[in-house]
Amino acid sequence: FSRAGAASMGGTLYVTLEPCSHRSVRGGIPCVEHTILSGVKRVVSAMSDPNPFIAGLGHALLRTAGIEVTVGVLEGEARQAHRGYLTRITQGRPMVTFKIARTADGYAGGAGGVPLAVSSRVAGGWVHLQRAHHDVIMLGIGSVLADDPQLTVRLPGMADRSPIRVILDTHLRLPLASKLVRTAHEVPVWVIAAETAPIEPEQALVAAGVEVMRVSLGSDGHLDLREALTLLGTRGINRVFSEGGPRIGEKLALEGLADEVIVSTSPKTLGQPGIVAVRPGLAAQLADPDLYALVEACQIGQDRFEHFSRRG
Secondary structure (H helix, E strand, C coil): CCCCHHHHCCCEEEECCCCCCCCCCCCCCCHHHHHHHHCCCEEEECCCCCCCCCCCHHHHHHHHCCCEEEECCCHHHHHHHCHHHHHHHHHCCCEEEEEEEECCCCEEECHHHCCCCCCCHHHHHHHHHHHHCCCEEEEEHHHHHHHCCCCCCCCCCCHHHCCEEEEECCCCCCCCCCHHHHCCCCCCEEEEEECCCCHHHHHHHHHCCCEEEEECECCCCCECHHHHHHHHHHCCCCEEEECCCHHHHHHHHHCCCCCEEEEEECCCCCCCCCEECCCHHHHHHHCCCCCEEEEEEEEECCEEEEEEEECC
């Protein structure tokens, strides 16, 4: 409205989500008040806010102010666009997109976890763009120890869009000399460890600028992923892009936490046994039409991408 100025008078405002009607702890005027003050005569809103404390209030205030309100236009598309926010509000955790790259013969890594350069340059650029569209990129410590990644957005002019880097590190094994720790003051690094992890490495990581959080262990002896994601939800995280490796991807799916799954397949082959990219549990879920729908299949560079969305 500040850019439109007087041009807003008598106009129609189109929004994908009900204008907010609450004041944040940071202060400022809610969107609904800005809308009323702008002078628009009509608001077309795709959907109501699912937050039970304010659901429908924004629309009611607009109508009370004499503004015509239409709700429900392209609601399905809006729900998909806001899936991260909707998941956090209704389930208490962020939406999770799990991404895995594999060779043509199905491997994400060589024998013993040897890293593989699987994706083409064009496909790699697409992955960096996806990182920029998420609040968090999440990785397991095994992948970090194998690859020593930066986990930033390295596209021209988009470095400031790098998401928070979250590492699932049960025993606090993240090396102080890793690229993640060395750049923690530039792009935030959050480590989620077990409650039983030793305190000494936490102190060293915190001194280096890393934030350490702790959650319970699940029955399998690994971090409780649902608790970890709920913790991220309390920090206002809406969208998580997980490049956490085959084990984490399978675990996310089996626990009903992988909302979107993206599998990219390279024409390259490993030619010998390695780390299977899509483990049996994840493969079975993706093949079940009652659980996942294949919403898109496309070619990006030399790689074929398949995008699955969890139903419900």
